Amino acid sequence: QVQLVESGGGLVQAGGSLRLSCAASGRTSRIFFMGWFRQAPGKERDFVAGITWSSGSTYYADSVRGRFTISRDTTKNTLYLQMISLKPEDTAVYHCAATPACVRCRGENEYPDWGQGTQVTVSS
Numbered sequence: 001q002v003q004l005v006e007s008g009g010g011l012v013q014a015g016g017s018l019r020l021s022c023a024a025s026g027r028t029s030r031i032f033f034m035g036w037f038r039q040a041p042g043k044e045r046d047f048v049a050g051i052t053w054s055s056g057s058t059y060y061a062d063s064v065r066g067r068f069t070i071s072r073d074t075t076k077n078t079l080y081l082q083m084i085s086l087k088p089e090d091t092a093v094y095h096c097a098a099t100p101a102c103v104r105c106r107g108e109n110e111y112p113d114w115g116q117g118t119q120v121t122v123s124s
Contacts, residue, residue: 002026002098002113009094009118016086016122022079022096022115030100036070036081037108038092038120045095047106049081059104064090086122093117 008020024031035050049070050059058070069082079096097111105111 002028002031004096004098004113004115006094006096006115006118009120011121011123012086014086014088014122014124017082017084018086018120019083020081020094020096020118020120022081024077024079024098028077031098032100033103033105034072034079034096034098035105035111036068036079036094036096038090038094039117040089040092043092045108047108048094050105051079052103059106061106083120086120088122088124091120091122093119 002024003026005023012018031053033052036048037045038048039045048061048064049068051070051072067085071080095117096115098113099105099111102110
């Protein structure tokens with residue numbers, strides 16, 4: 001099992017930036033793909049961005065492409081999400097997730113390991 005801990009959330013004005021981090025520990029050798037998801041109040045958890053752990057290939061939801069950048073540091077076992085030009089509709093709890101099995105995974109059921117989430121609030 002992989003343990004994941006997110007950090008970096010907070011309150012920011014529209015147009016601002018935040019950088020989220022996700023520290024992985026435990027059986028990190030089994031990580032093949034990692035993703036960021038977000039869940040707004042009363043809504044389903046949605047895929048935001050994903051990255052193949054070894055190659056660094058990235059994938060984005062249309063709603064964040066061009067504003068968010070996913071990256072990873074394999075030496076630190078840490079995943080990042082750089083967010084710029086934030087909008088009020090980006091307000092949500094952001095979770096990182098890891099999977100040993102699939103590529104371009106956009107469904108939450110494809111990820112066995114999850115962090116507890118970090119709140120991002122964008123004020124207008």
